[in-house]
Amino acid sequence: MMAGLIINIFLLALLVLIAVMVLRSSRLYAVIVMSGAYSLTSAAMFVNLDAVDVAFTEAAVGAGISTVLFLAAMAYVPADEKPSQNRNLLAGLICVGAGALLLLAVFNLPTLGDPMAPVHQHVAPRYLAESGSALQIPNVVTTVLASYRGFDTLGETIVVFTAGLGVLMLLAGFTRTVRVTPVSSKTASAKKLAGRSKKSSATPKGSKA
Amino acid sequence: MKQNPVFRVVAKILFAPIIMFGLYVQFHGDFGPGGGFQAGVIIAAAFILHALVFGLEAGRKVITARVNLWMMALGVTTYGAVGIASMARGGLFLDYTALTGSVVSGQHIGIILVEFGVGLTVTSVMLSLFHAFAGFVEDRAK
Numbered sequence: 292m293m294a295g296l297i298i299n300i301f302l303l304a305l306l307v308l309i310a311v312m313v314l315r316s317s318r319l320y321a322v323i324v325m326s327g328a329y330s331l332t333s334a335a336m337f338v339n340l341d342a343v344d345v346a347f348t349e350a351a352v353g354a355g356i357s358t359v360l361f362l363a364a365m366a367y368v369p370a371d372e373k374p375s376q377n378r379n380l381l382a383g384l385i386c387v388g389a390g391a392l393l394l395l396a397v398f399n400l401p402t403l404g405d406p407m408a409p410v411h412q413h414v415a416p417r418y419l420a421e422s423g424s425a426l427q428i429p430n431v432v433t434t435v436l437a438s439y440r441g442f443d444t445l446g447e448t449i450v451v452f453t454a455g456l457g458v459l460m461l462l463a464g465f466t467r468t469v470r471v472t473p474v475s476s477k478t479a480s481a482k483k484l485a486g487r488s489k490k491s492s493a494t495p496k497g498s499k500a
Numbered sequence: 501m502k503q504n505p506v507f508r509v510v511a512k513i514l515f516a517p518i519i520m521f522g523l524y525v526q527f528h529g530d531f532g533p534g535g536g537f538q539a540g541v542i543i544a545a546a547f548i549l550h551a552l553v554f555g556l557e558a559g560r561k562v563i564t565a566r567v568n569l570w571m572m573a574l575g576v577t578t579y580g581a582v583g584i585a586s587m588a589r590g591g592l593f594l595d596y597t598a599l600t601g602s603v604v605s606g607q608h609i610g611i612i613l614v615e616f617g618v619g620l621t622v623t624s625v626m627l628s629l630f631h632a633f634a635g636f637v638e639d640r641a642k
Contacts, residue, residue, distance in 0.1 A: 343533040347525075351541040356626055359548055363633035426607045428530045436535060437611040437618075441594040445579050448618050452576045455625030462632040463565065 295339060302336045317372040319365060327358035340403075344432040414439075511553040518546035526619045527612065536615035540622025547623075548630050556634050568628040575621030582613045 309329045313322050330353030337346035401408035422434040436444055526539030551559025563571075583594040591598025596610025 344535070344538075347533050347538050348541075351538050351545070355545055356541050356548075359545075359552075360626075360629055360633060363630055366634070425603055427604050428607065428611065430530055430532060432533070433529045433535055433611060433615075434607070437614050438596060438607055441583070441596075441614065444614070444618065445583070445594070448576055448579055448621050451625050452572055452621050455572055455621075455628055458629050458632050459565075459569070463628070463635070 298339050299336065302332055302339065305332050306336070317374065319368065319370055319372055320362075322372075323358060323361040323365065326361070327354045330354040330357070344430075507553045511549055515546055515550055518549070519543055522546065526615065529615055530608065530611060536618025537622055539615075540619040541626055543619070543623045544626035544630070547627050551630065551634070556631070560631060560635070563624075563627060565628065565631065568624045568631070571620050571624035572628070575617045575619070575624065578617030578620065579614050582610055582617070586610065 306329060309325050309332065313325050313329070316322050316325070330349055334346040334350040334354065337343070337349060405411070418431055418435055418439060422428055422431045426434055426438070428434050522539045522543035522545075525534035525542060526536060529535035529539070547559060547563060550562065582596070582599075586595045586598045587593050589598040589601075594610075594614075596614075597603050597606040599610055600606040
């Protein structure tokens with residue numbers, strides 16, 4: 292119990308430290324690596340909270356793939372953040388106010404792991420009771436995710452699918468392509484218009500994309 | 501990174517075990533931590549490692565953009581098809597118990613199939629995101 296508390300305080304302090312470092316750094320490569328470290332630290336915290344499934348996802352997605360994708364995306368942007376001159380007082384006040392309200396709300400939350408908390412009184416007891424005995428699937432997280440909440444997960448999968456399609460359309464040229472052959476500028480612009488009305492892009496396709 | 505022998509050797513050694521671990525996470529999700537999302541990301545990581553070390557062109561030859569697109573769609577379709585199959589067997593949409601008629605086997609089969617669909621979609625989406633981001637500049641330069 293005591294050890295868990297010490298580990299939590301250490302990890303939370305580390306999270307705050309990394310967050311401040313991310314805010315203060317203007318070198319984007321460093322920011323990407325630090326946000327990976329942030330994810331890994333949160334994953335460690337989730338393990339400490341016995342949420343191994345969440346920790347697993349955080350480590351794989353947050354610390355792993357996201358970092359690689361960000362690094363790949365760095366090819367399009369300069370390595371340094373543009374220094375911003377304007378300090379907006381109103382925006383700062385709104386941020387501080389919203390933060391204060393959120394902190395205030397924390398005091399109304401049930402304590403961590405309280406079995407009488409509303410979230411543990413609704414459908415969770417049924418899931419916990421049924422999953423192991425009636426369904427014979429020991430990992431309740433999986434049964435909730437894939438069976439009890441199958442609709443949500445279907446929606447999530449569709450969101451991932453749609454996001455992938457969106458990026459492919461924007462970056463890899465997976466649109467219906469109209470090949471523009473070098474003709475006089477008049478016909479080219481006319482073709483472009485025609486292509487647009489068919490909802491297809493008129494840019495020539497990248498080699499193999 | 502193509503020239504460095506350390507990277508090449510390590511990537512070759514790690515490639516298969518990473519995929520094995522991904523498959524373990526995929527199909528052991530009912531009993532331990534993990535499931536389709538995590539497994540998909542892990543398997544994609546193996547292919548991304550391959551592409552990082554041996555070059556994007558080599559990576560794109562292993563799983564082409566078209567295959568990726570089909571896998572993405574097939575994953576979502578698998579998920580939806582399980583739902584429709586359970587409707588066809590007289591249950592509700594995504595009511596896995598109707599698949600075999602018994603709670604235990606129906607739920608097991610349904611969850612494994614659904615997680616497989618999630619894993620397939622996540623793997624191919626992650627991979628094509630990486631291919632798209634990493635290849636954008638190269639494609640433009642050509």
